[in-house]
């Protein structure tokens with residue numbers, strides 16, 4: 001009874017606490033916060049204390065342009081917490097922002113948060129504890145591949161298997177779902193961030209040009225390519241010469257970026273093939289019909305569906321609004337909190 005009364009006054013939320021973006025979803029309201037997982041800190045070098053200056057979009061604007069005593073960090077790395085205290089403050093900020101927007105939290109909310117399939121119990125516990133410390137009443141964890149499948153609209157309850165590949169900033173999650181559960185799930189720490197890093201390294205070694213993280217990401221989004229059918233032209237990029245330290249401009253094209261990305265993309269394909277090999281034969285046969293659905297921001301890399309389709313001989317499609325699938329799936333899972341679905345990773 002008490003639980004029921006509490007639920008009238010609290011609006012439970014789902015958080016996709018991503019390496020690149022944090023998205024907060026509320027049933028009935030949809031996406032209420034969607035911001036980069038970034039925090040700007042001012043550092044007092046004498047006392048070695050850090051103060052939070054900005055979170056989310058405001059912090060991203062400062063990236064690469066801050067004076068010495070200000071640092072912009074991403075407290076999540078590879079899908080898990082790299083800095084516990086800063087993550088807790090970031091979650092607190094996003095909960096506050098969500099509550100200000102909808103003005104309904106009179107009691108702390110229950111929160112569903114996703115975790116990478118490959119995260120350890122210690123990493124999961126850290127996410128749970130930081131959300132509790134940030135003001136949640138109760139925290140339920142769901143595996144990111146399950147959330148992605150739900151949010152992409154896959155028939156997760158069906159006995160017929162479906163496969164989802166979520167390519168985020170820190171991790172690529174591969175999951176096969178059937179009868180409401182994950183029959184296979186794995187994650188590798190190769191995704192959007194690694195691709196940006198490879199682009200930066202390539203431009204430094206081939207063109208002698210140092211570029212920032214934001215430029216590398218921009219190159220990936222504009223002319224990044226995974227397949228020869230996805231040649232999207234060339235662009236001029238600016239950075240600092242490694243030889244004389246002066247500003248310099250060079251031109252690069254899609255096929256050059258594709259070559260540089262070859263090895264990282266092969267690792268993603270390797271993870272997909274491993275999933276296919278590990279799926280029981282009856283379910284693997286279902287995938288011939290249902291194919292593979294891609295979610296996460298990395299799904300938007302030009303030519304990626306074609307590349308995965310060529311490698312697996314399966315039909316590959318990108319889900320609608322791939323960047324929002326995991327958050328929507330966590331939100332759908334909120335509805336099932338009181339049921340006995342196997343969606344949740346129940347941590348004691």
Ligand SMILES: Nc1ncnc2c1ncn2[C@@H]1O[C@H](COP(=O)(O)OP(=O)(O)OP(=O)(O)O)[C@@H](O)[C@H]1O
Pocket residue numbers: 016017018019020021022078079167168169170171172191192193217220221224295296297298299300301302322323
């Ligand atoms: N058009 C695009 N082409 C290629 N990559 C893109 C595009 N748009 C976004 N991305 C990349 O998608 C990644 C962010 O995706 P997403 O928000 O799904 O990750 P995340 O959930 O924060 O990370 P994770 O799930 O690994 O913790 C970033 O690396 C971003 O650069």
Ligand SMILES: [Mg+2]
Pocket residue numbers: 016018019144168169296326
């Ligand atoms: Mg994600």
